[in-house]
Amino acid sequence: MLRLFVGDDWAEDHHDVEVMDTAGRRLAKARVPEGVAGMARLHAILGGLVDDADEVEVLVGIETDRGPWVGALVAAGYTVLAVNPLQAARFRDRLGVSGAKSDAGDAHVLADMVRTHSHELRPVAGDSARAEAVKVVARAHKTMIWDRTRHTQRLRHALRDYFPAALAAFDDLDAADTLELLAKAPTPAAAARLTIPQISAALKRARRRNVADKATAIAAALRSEQLGQPEVVAQAYAASVQALLAVLTVLNTQIKTLQGQVEAHFGQHPAAEIIASQPGLGQVLGARVLAEFGDDPDRYRSAKARKNYAGTSPITRASGKKKVALARFVHNDRLIDALTTQAQSALMWSRGARDYYDRQRARGVGHYAALRQLANRLVGILHGCLKTGTLYNETTAWPDPAQQSAA
Structure with missing residues (x-):
């Protein structure tokens, strides 16, 4: 199947787009207006490059994951890859060191990123309308x-x-x-x-x-x-x-x-009961957690993937014999705010959460670091509940350490 790679550098009133093939050759470039006319122009450009639309896969790299333009790209059947602006800036530095920057140049960078690193980029989540x-x-x-x-x-x-x-x-x-x-x-x-x-x-x-x-x-x-x-x-x-x-x-x-x-709106969502059953999550805080995680069932392959997206899991820096674990500083601010608030509240409502926090403090971990570790654990618990469709259970979530050792 033929693959086309599109870089889309968006602005408020227009989009600079570039189309590449698998060999990195530029097949087309253009500036299209925002809205229906621009989307029709983009479809026409791509349609003119292939004989059979059913035998082509189009991958689009763009520095946003929301809005009507992104929704139209997904509806057209294109694979839309959300590129973090920081990732794009780092990739741009690999292609040149002059510091030059332009909208057309950014479209080229995005197209090349999608061509070479599509397997490492995150597709736009297929969240439901209720979650949106x-x-x-x-x-x-x-x-x-x-x-x-x-x-x-x-x-x-x-x-x-x-x-x-x-x-x-x-x-x-x-x-x-x-x-x-x-x-x-x-x-x-x-x-x-x-x-x-x-x-x-x-x-x-x-x-x-x-x-x-x-x-x-x-x-x-x-x-x-x-x-x-x-x-x-x-x-x-x-x-x-x-x-x-x-x-x-x-x-x-x-x-x-x-x-x-x-x-x-949160009460109408199918996952509301499971999310609200988590310790420290009520209607408003639960809605914020749902909003930032989304409800695409295939977005997070494991609890670790959800924790990494949340920014609660640590990052490891290893070189030679030196290895350190550090907090993540690049994260979704809204999500980390909600999860930290949940962890703080869970200390009052969950005996297991309280014991887990106290054990971290006893090891000499500071308050905020212990709270972040607790938030990380709670994200894993939430992931398990959502995957299995079960409500939170205190005994299952926090088994007795003595019983775990015996087992």
Whole structure:
């Protein structure tokens, strides 16, 4: 069967493509527009190179694994290989040392990579539409949480510069009662005039406990003597803070709305029950894990392959008599964040996970390294459950070490 190798360097509005044969000869190159017209042009280019479309295999290398363009390539029957941009950059250095770079040159690099290393590149996962839907809402939800954290830090820095009493009064700067009270009194002078009933009303609307004691403590902190800024400067800071408060208020509302969407989409997925049965994984965290792993049953050939993709397994550097195991620093940030959070939570919900973590700590392993090892073990357990279609079982997942030794 004839094989054609396509390098696709994509941009927002166009694609530079190059087609090679098995000998590395350039058969065609072109710049095609994004969208339906560009896809039709690409099909026409490939169709013009063969007599029988049924007797050709087309392998496409592209530096992304999602989007309608990639979906159209897969639907056309092409084998789409997702190339990490770091891999492409390293391969480009092998072909030349001048440092020259262009879109057409990148398409050439991708085509040559696919021609020579297709057996080592990762095909785009064949995830289901339900898994893709989970990914969309889970990623949007997490992105908004990260945005809220960034805006909260900006608010903290601003308050520290002109209103330190607010930092003493409020523990959670993105909480509903804090946002309400700061919006009502954004300057030290206005905050000092807040009454106990006003503060108590905001706490009640936020469903806080021990309202009377908390209101008294907040009022005292807001009226305490602190270093400050001239009034005109304080008013300028207040204007910027009110803008941050408005953004945080909207983010809180949309995060809550999106959380409902995450739970709804995750609950409709066939693997939801198995994933949610894992220790430390609830509806939201489980949705993030599903979103980043995907649900292609053939994507991970073994638990080791899943662990390597997750970035929880170590890498080994060996030279001569020296051999060291190091943490992976190139990984899916969203996935490693979810798995680390799961491991931290599993310490409270799984006796086996707790014992495993404690054994690592007893060996002198640091907290984060032990947590990463626990996350690695949990990924293996999840892989086994998904492959066998069984729910998590504490006894099976963490057999007694004494019984294992006897066996």
